[in-house]
Amino acid sequence: MMAEGARAAGASGDAGLRPPAPPYKAAADRHDEAVDATGRVRTHWERLAGWLAEAGPPVIDAIASELGRLRDESGIAFTARTVAAPGAVDPLPVVLSASDWATLERGLAQRARLAEAVIADLYGPRCTIREGLLPPGVVFGSDAFAAHAAGWEKPPERFTLVFEADVARGADGRWMILADRLDAPLGDGWLIANRIATSQAIAEPFIDCGARRIASHFARFQDLLDSLTGWEGRLALLTGGERDPRYFSHAYLARYLNATLVEPADLTVRDGAAFVKTLDGLKKVDVLLRGVPDRRIDALHRPRSAAPGAPALTVAARAGGLVMGNAIGTAAMAYRALAPYAHRLCERLLGEPLEIPDAPCLWLGDPAARAQVLEELPFWRIEPLTGGASPDAAPLLPEDPSAMTGAERDRLAVALERVGERFAAVATPPLATTPAWCANGLEPREWMMRVFASWAGESWSVAPGGVAATVEPGCPPPALGFGKDVWVLPDPGSAAKDEAASLLAARLAGGHLRRTGRELLSRVADEVFWLGRNAERAESVLRILNVCLQRYLSGNRIDADPAALTTLLSVHAREDDRAPAPARLRETLVRLIGDPDEPEGLAPTLAHLRSGAARARLSISEESWRYIDRLCADPRWRGRLDFRASGEIARLIEDALRSLAAFAGSAQENLTRNFAWRFLEMGRRIERGSQIARIVGRIAGRERENEESFLRALLTYSDSAAAYRARYMMVPTPAAVMDLLILDETNPRSLGFQLAQLEQVLSMLPSETPYRRPEHRRALALLTEVRLTEADAVAATDANGARPALGALMSRCRSELAEVSDTLARAYFAHAEAPVALMSQGRLGETP
């Protein structure tokens, strides 16, 4: 940084004594945040500039990589994937002076008031349409207008509780609005996470600058939410789920605001109110922060575009039983719908001049605008008016407008005439620059930022800060993510202090702690249950593979007999009798490990395991997730399986088993014994029990040649060889092995142990009656049956060498465990099932 004004330690003001500073040169004819037209560092940048000069490039580079690491960490902590963009991180914040911020803050609060006024009018009296302030096509020309939210006897008290905008400064330094984010904004999670990461990585100048804290803004929002929910009420945040690109922000914000994070299928509407489905039944939601776009909500009123789930939310909102932030219908004014007519709307509805103008924007429902835009291509970008993806946008968006042929232009003209109302022509003029840390040091770059506001009861509160990004000239606002932090300096004349305490800590100290976890969402119980089952299923496949590979490598004539090994593998692999034994063994091994189409193969099993763990991510511990992720993402799975290197494969399988053991241990040690743990445990026990029953039935169901070798394989599969040796010190006999693997409840790998454990966990589930629940009775009956069985009886063979008692008991165990699983699902997860649309009717002459 050009060090004029920079106060380096020990510098006496003499230019010659200043430490070497990263040089910085901004264009003279364009506003730059850090330096003025003469190249002097602006007063509010002096401290940061001084620190940069002192730190020098190596320290800045180190901070950049530290910041990248912090971002990765917070991304991984909340979602299953990395959310930070790869590549070099620019750690430099944008610093704004108190007066710059005051202008912006006033303008944003006005913008939010304007949006609320326009939306309330559109869904109510429609003066703006009647008086010609807003052309009807802006509103009714696209499906963003929610007809089912219009004309209510008692409209919502407010349509907007949150408001975000993309803003930038022009080359002259004046603010402009690039986009209004009114439909499901809730990007605040990024603001908080970004601030936390930046203030940790670059702590010294952050504290030194005295940048305003954002916590007090969220405290105001929290106060409002508390007043809306009431003392006993519930706040929920609706997200599209793990696949939603905004999921990170939703999960982060939900935790910050102590809101229940729900997906559409978690919600149901009864008696004019909305409820979340929990294990403990339906729980009323009083305030719903909406992170799912308008169009995707309420399958009852929007059957064409809504996602399954959350039907009839409009009924609850209309009955007054549910406050939504933002209400259904706000999409109608989202993105650029307000922009072309903001000036006159502001003057008419608020009686004040518009404080911050919009970046150039023309509504293409206007024939004159269409003509102008066609004339001035490629200056303009053509975008859906209310944002989002629009299916009919594709033909309107030329890759490179400057290279359009005459025929393409004509087609564009025709298309615009047909659906012009749904589009806006927008342009990003030259913007102000800010210092960016690049490969070559400090460089001036155009920048824009997302800013965040929320209703605070009587006025709008704007978070002092934002998420900024440096951009290429002329480009649209980027998708929200981590970015440059924005530091707003306090007004030196004002004594007002932002409260520094972090909201998260304050909330944890408050009275909101719940211990039972009884309110586990039905969907989450379902996910955790299947995570348990999938982990066991993966383990069973890995164990069979492990037994076979170890034997294959041992070279022992009997143990490594290809036919015997193929029999073992056939427990999980589809049988293929065509090939001769040795080739068939290799083929089966390869198929079981790598073939995605092998139903019980390792590839689909691990894929299920990982996606299930990702979904249940917030219910299991961080460490547990990492074990699963490490196991499933191991690059060695993707390599070619070469049996000349079967030792490598055996090592890979062993590593995988170790990761699964670590996952199991971590889940045991780190999960509180609440409902999530219980469902995970039941999933594990049911799956392990049925796998044992299946394998024992399959392998020991009849007497075999080399029986001893097969019995040893069973002991190795169930990790019970050492226990057997310790107990019997002799070659395996059927009755002793059956006792250890089926009946012995002290052996954690035995069937009896699984049943006893399952029964115990089932006895801890809530029951409305004094009697045991059906699935509990079933498990108890099965456990009792196994307890009353004798080892000699199951080991007994008939005249054909079969073990009928064993076969019958094992297949009963399997079918009963499957029943327990289904009954559990019906009792606890049925809520979580997604609704489907009813067939439509009313078509003339098509009475079925």
Place this chain on the structure above:
Amino acid sequence: MIYDVTHRTVYDYVESAAFSQHLLRLTPRDTNGQRVLSSRISLDPRPDEIVLERDMFGNLAHAATVSRPHGRFEIVAISRVERQSPSAFIFEASSPWEDVRAIATGAAAGPVPDDVAPFAFPTALTTANEEIEDWARDCFAPGRPVLAAAAALSARIHAEFDYVPGATAADTLPAESFAARRGVCQDFAHVMLAALRARRLPARYVSGYLRTIPPAGQPRLAGADASHAWVAVWDPALDWVEFDPTNNMIPGEDHITLAWGRDYSDVSPVSGIVVGAGAQSLHVGVDVMPAGG
């Protein structure tokens, strides 16, 4: 003329449904030529909850919730409606279509009719393609009165389209039924709306019933005793005037109006969601009987 209309809908589920929610637009509304004398809806099983909502177009809808297990759901709507013959319109006396467009899109001087404007723009189910626009061009000679143009469109649809039940579905787009030149009343109404709204002329989708009198030796009017759909077109002086492109007629004594909206999805008589029902089957029966007859 007084009619008793019975509209019976039965959903049968293969498995026991745990929960269902239904939106029923089965209550006829009063119009210029129609008076609703009585209307009731009975549901079996009885819903746990029923909410009556009036939408922005003035239609009545019942939102019903059943939260007990049920294997079937039966909806019977019985209404008594008095229908008058419509007054005759002189189509040539309506405004030039360009003027109507200017008023509806806010391009003309004076207040914008904010209750008419929502009907002037294409919706997903009423968006025309180039073929539909070219095909309809003949009907819209410059300066032609809007209702004369609408009558011509209705006549062309009737003449050129085949009435083929089962050829289209509830969400068939006008471009598809137009390309095949066939469909049912809903498709004809959507094609006509698409052609009108391509020019930003306000037009409604009207849902209702058609009573048929099969005279000896003559074919029954298509749509006998079933749900029916037609179109209403707006003129600033004459207000909304109805056209039935399926039968190329001006709806009159035999058309009973249930509801109107921008397209089928605004007014589908019975829709909803169900949880855990497995496969479903649907049976619908409509009877339109002159009262006392």
